[in-house]
Amino acid sequence: CACVRACVRVCLRTCTRPLTPPRILRTAQPHTNPPTYPTDRRTHACARALACTHAQLGVRAPAVYSVDAAESTLYVEFVAGSTVRAFLRDGAGGGGDAAARARVLSAVGRAVARLHDGGLVHGDLTTSNMIVREADGELVLIDFGLAANSTLAEDKAVDLYVLERAVTAAHPDQKGVFEAILAAYKAASRQWCPTLNRFADVRARGRKRAMVG
Numbered sequence: 546c547a548c549v550r551a552c553v554r555v556c557l558r559t560c561t562r563p564l565t566p567p568r569i570l571r572t573a574q575p576h577t578n579p580p581t582y583p584t585d586r587r588t589h590a591c592a593r594a595l596a597c598t599h600a601q602l603g604v605r606a607p608a609v610y611s612v613d614a615a616e617s618t619l620y621v622e623f624v625a626g627s628t629v630r631a632f633l634r635d636g637a638g639g640g641g642d643a644a645a646r647a648r649v650l651s652a653v654g655r656a657v658a659r660l661h662d663g664g665l666v667h668g669d670l671t672t673s674n675m676i677v678r679e680a681d682g683e684l685v686l687i688d689f690g691l692a693a694n695s696t697l698a699e700d701k702a703v704d705l706y707v708l709e710r711a712v713t714a715a716h717p718d719q720k721g722v723f724e725a726i727l728a729a730y731k732a733a734s735r736q737w738c739p740t741l742n743r744f745a746d747v748r749a750r751g752r753k754r755a756m757v758g
Contacts, residue, residue: 585614587690592619594665594692602663604656605678605685624687626679629653630672630715633722649677650722652684654729657708660686661701662735668692670704671711698736702743705730706751 589612598606611620632649653675660667667674668691676685695701705727712723731737 588612588614588617588619590692591690594689595619595621597663598660598665598686598689602659602665604659605683606689607685607687624676624678624685626676626685628673629675629677629684632677633672633716633719645682647725648682649684650725651729654726654731655733656684656686657704657726658730658734658737661704661740664694664696666693666695666700666704668704668707670708672715673711698739698743699747701736701740702747705740705744706747709748710751 592609592612595606595609598604599608607621607624609619609621613620629649633646656675657667657670667686667689669688674686674688676687677683678685693700708726709723712726716722727741731741734740
């Protein structure tokens with residue numbers, strides 16, 4: 546796919562850090578005689594999301610080194626650091642410091658806002674899919690296997706709702722985590738109003754389903 550190769554070339558050109566040993570990501574299980582279209586589509590979509598996130602939207606993500614659609618495999622940069630989940634729960638990588646925590650949560654909100662304003666929804670926003678990079682403390686988003694292009698407020702709102710649920714489940718004893726992320730999102734996003742209005746509706750629907758069972 547020419548557009549995938551172009552995105553990967555852009556991503557590699559804009560990666561200023563030294564190349565690190567690649568991490569291997571399988572986007573689907575390969576088969577002996579696979580139906581190539583669905584598998585190729587998912588692999589290429591993940592590569593496009595990673596490359597465009599890094600090069601076009603100003604959000605840090607692992608650099609894509611190689612795409613092997615036949616094996617449903619991406620070779621991407623290994624990012625040394627701790628997940629935001631570990632950072633918040635265990636104090637890993639400086640997470641015990643209040644100022645560092647506030648900085649990371651603000652970075653999460655800004656990163657998600659840039660994705661959404663750029664027409665990309667992550668699809669699996671959890672604190673386990675965000676890394677505080679060891680080298681410089683910067684936030685890196687990972688795992689774009691469910692990412693999709695969308696400018697719909699509904700899709701962005703669902704992305705935020707997934708993040709809220711993930712934060713509530715992973716950090717039940719820590720108050721104000723999602724609120725801090727959402728405040729940074731609102732401050733950074735040019736399209737926050739329709740998204741947050743729809744987010745209120747999505748949240749209400751989710752709570753109603755939880756009550757009904």
